[in-house]
Amino acid sequence: MLRPLLYALVPLLLDSLGVIVFAILLALHMALVPATIVGAVVGCAVVAWEALRHRRVPALQWVSLALILFSAGAVVLSGDARFVMVQPSIIYAVVGLAMLRRGWTNRYVAPEDLARIGDLMTLFGFVWAALMLATAALNLLFALALTTAWPEFIAVFPLASKLLLFAAQFLTVNAIGRARVGQGL
Numbered sequence: 001m002l003r004p005l006l007y008a009l010v011p012l013l014l015d016s017l018g019v020i021v022f023a024i025l026l027a028l029h030m031a032l033v034p035a036t037i038v039g040a041v042v043g044c045a046v047v048a049w050e051a052l053r054h055r056r057v058p059a060l061q062w063v064s065l066a067l068i069l070f071s072a073g074a075v076v077l078s079g080d081a082r083f084v085m086v087q088p089s090i091i092y093a094v095v096g097l098a099m100l101r102r103g104w105t106n107r108y109v110a111p112e113d114l115a116r117i118g119d120l121m122t123l124f125g126f127v128w129a130a131l132m133l134a135t136a137a138l139n140l141l142f143a144l145a146l147t148t149a150w151p152e153f154i155a156v157f158p159l160a161s162k163l164l165l166f167a168a169q170f171l172t173v174n175a176i177g178r179a180r181v182g183q184g185l
Contacts, residue, residue: 014050017042021039040071044065067094085147086144088135088143089137089140089143096129099125105128116177124172
């Protein structure tokens with residue numbers, strides 16, 4: 001059970017590391033511009049690490065990096081807090097739309113397991129897309145209408161909802177995968 005968990009968790013953390021670092025730094029009350037720069041540097045480092053290891057950088061990771069760099073540049077140039085509060089909505093919406101591509105979750109499963117649980121991974125890929133799009137809408141609501149509560153929202157909801165969905169997906173896919181093995185599928 002540990003091997004499939006690590007196989008799924010490591011790429012997920014790497015894909016989101018720049019954004020996670022940014023959110024943590026904001027939650028720790030680091031100033032906006034330094035937190036943005038650190039998050040962008042971490043996002044670049046992850047892509048550089050994959051490239052140096054001669055590994056293919058997934059499209060979702062490239063999209064995330066481009067958005068982080070664009071957002072970092074806009075924040076550094078403008079220093080406008082409203083842009084920072086709305087920018088996660090743009091990022092989540094773009095990533096959510098990218099996740100509507102069938103089979104994007106296959107890289108989170110060992111190749112030998114894909115035939116048995118590929119249909120579940122496809123289904124959860126669409127659930128992930130829905131979560132990202134819902135997070136984009138909620139962030140926009142907090143950024144524009146519930147501005148004083150936005151720091152708490154951005155520090156808690158995006159990461160917590162992703163961890164909960166990850167746990168639900170992992171447990172569901174693992175249980176159904178085991179049942180299918182027991183049935184000879």
